[in-house]
Amino acid sequence: MSPSRPMYEVGYTSGVFDMFHVGHLNLLRRARNYCHHLVVGVASDEYTDQLKDRPSVVPCDERFEIIAALGIVDEVVIDRSEDKSLAWQQRRFDAIFKGNDWQGTPKGYRLERSMGELGVDVVYFPYTRHTSSTMLREYLAESDDR
Template identity: 50%
Template sequence: MPVRIGYAPGAYDLFHVGHLNILRHAKAHCDYLIAGVVSDEMCELTKGRRPVIPLAERMEIVRHISYVDEAVAEVVPEKLDTWRQVGFNVLFKGDDWRGTAKGEKLERDFAEVGVEIVYFPYTVHTSSSMLRRVLTGMTAESAPVAIAASS
């Protein structure tokens, strides 16, 4: 039986339980899991904004998740180019991609090279976009105040 090498791409910005769920599910469906951490530049290109947390820090967080065997920086816009560089035979995505134009393109592209696409349930109650909106909405008055220790 061939080794199942999985690839779970994501920005992994403002790391939360949804990210952990994807990585947990992905590891349960492969022998070796590579997490592709999307670079700051690729996030800006695809999402129109840079991540809150810089790539080096996101890589450090993701590579220390127990489900992840390897973390790589995803620095090219096309997933097929990443596949050529990294080498995997199953790609994991949240099911919010299923049935979308991007998801259908992904399925077509990878069907041609024999890579399976597996979708996992999207964690709807938590997302980096939601966390970003909350953080952006905080004002100086509502932000927690650090209290200096008296000496």
């Protein structure tokens, strides 16, 4: 651990984790390095439908299993809302980890405000731009058209 990097007791990150890829793994690895106990929220199917305006490719119970099988994850919970204070009420944490694509955006400001009221730090990590579930979906759709 670097002396300039804070070490949190319990850290939290969440996502849909549909079509698990290296961007997801990068986020989880970085989060693991910042806390003693890493809790990961996997978006419910209902929340995913609302969030993405389309269903996930992989159902929630399977996405949950994939995340739970990773040795870098200590605990997995179902995430049901964009309001992370609800996740905090379900499972208390000291820091929440997000990709820096949230930083400086309205949803990032809302997250910082709500987490700040609970005494939770928001820590941003570099977003893996070259791989995303959206890009994978687009590639697969193009392959179907061929």
